[in-house]
Amino acid sequence: MRLAVLVSGTGSILEAMLGVGLPVDLVGADRPCRGLGVAADAELKTVLVARDDWTGGGATAMVGTDTIAGVDAAGGADETGQPVGTAGTGDGTREPEHGTQRGCFDREGYSCELAAVLDGRGVDVVAMAGFGTVLDGSFFEWGDGRYRGRVLNTHPSLLPAFPGWHAVRDALDAGAAESGCTVHVAIPEVDAGPVLAQQAVPVMPGDDEATLHERIKAVERELYPATIAAFLDELAAARSR
Ligand code: GRF
Numbered sequence: 001m002r003l004a005v006l007v008s009g010t011g012s013i014l015e016a017m018l019g020v021g022l023p024v025d026l027v028g029a030d031r032p033c034r035g036l037g038v039a040a041d042a043e044l045k046t047v048l049v050a051r052d053d054w055t056g057g058g059a060t061a062m063v064g065t066d067t068i069a070g071v072d073a074a075g076g077a078d079e080t081g082q083p084v085g086t087a088g089t090g091d092g093t094r095e096p097e098h099g100t101q102r103g104c105f106d107r108e109g110y111s112c113e114l115a116a117v118l119d120g121r122g123v124d125v126v127a128m129a130g131f132g133t134v135l136d137g138s139f140f141e142w143g144d145g146r147y148r149g150r151v152l153n154t155h156p157s158l159l160p161a162f163p164g165w166h167a168v169r170d171a172l173d174a175g176a177a178e179s180g181c182t183v184h185v186a187i188p189e190v191d192a193g194p195v196l197a198q199q200a201v202p203v204m205p206g207d208d209e210a211t212l213h214e215r216i217k218a219v220e221r222e223l224y225p226a227t228i229a230a231f232l233d234e235l236a237a238a239r240s241r
Contacts, residue, residue: 001232001239004028004123008132011035013154016221017129018042022228026121028114030133049117051133054110111135115142125235127228128153128186137188151186152231154224156216158182158198163191168213171203178202179212181220183227197227 004026005014011034017024018038027039030051039046110133118126119142126147140148157167159182164170171179180200187193201215 001124001236002026002122003125003127003228003232004118004121005039006030006126006128006131007035007039008033009035009130011038011130012217013129013220013224014038017127017225017228018044020225020229022225023232026118026123028118030110030114030131035130045121047117047121049110049114051105051110054106054113055104107134107136108138111137111139112142115139115147119143119146124150125228125232126151127224129224134190135186135188140186140188149185152196152224152228153184153186153191153193154220155182155184155191156213156220158200159184159191159195167191168216169209172207172209172212176203179216181216181223183220183224196231197223199223 001023002025003023005017005024006028007014008030014024014027014035015038024039024044026045026047027036028047028049029036030049032048036046036048114135115138128151131153135151140151155163155167156179157163157171158178158180161176162168162170162174162179168179178200180198182195183197184191184195185193199219201212201219203212204215207215
């Protein structure tokens with residue numbers, strides 16, 4: 001059972017996975033980011049399938065996307081892990097907005113390419129950990145549904161409350177007394193799919209987006225790896241039956 005983790009940002013959830021010995025075989029990213037550096041430091045295989053190569057109307061420009069042997073791919077990120085020159089919340093959860101290229105992203109082409117790359121490396125289960133690109137149905141349906149029901153995600157809210165890229169900010173704006181995190185099986189609809197685990201955290205007086213998000217991430221760093229481990233165990237048990 002080969003596990004890939006997809007990152008776009010700081011990779012602190014990935015670090016937590018590695019810290020508890022989750023068997024991560026490959027780390028993929030859609031942009032240069034600190035998360036790739038975390039993987040390289042752990043001597044894991046990494047692959048960058050750059051979403052920038054799928055903007056501007058071309059599904060043909062897979063340039064410079066290959067297995068990354070060193071930490072070079074981590075270059076170009078600021079201290080928050082966001083790639084320099086792209087818009088972002090600093091939480092690694094937001095699709096970049098590329099000015100004039102906005103709206104020109106070939107999501108289906110990108111999703112197929114990423115699925116093909118992961119499939120080509122024998123990946124069975126995909127865990128998104130702050131991955132900043134929405135994958136469309138073609139990812140899940142790749143190879144007769146290779147990744148249907150095999151993609152996990154963690155989201156920084158108690159779904160179905162506050163889906164989307166600004167979950168933490170939205171909880172604060174709504175005056176919620178608590179928020180939390182949700183680990184779920186990903187489906188083509190964003191921040192939806194069967195919930196595997198949830199845990200609440202309180203919203204404290206004076207919280208801002210950063211402090212609340214960090215409180216949520218502290219929970220995610222325990223809940224997500226444990227949930228992935230249980231998911232892998234169940235899959236392995238089902239295979240052996
Ligand atoms: C987490 O809060 C996750 O729920 C969200 O992105 C964040 C990833 O954090 N999708 P990091 O990049 O692992 O630090």
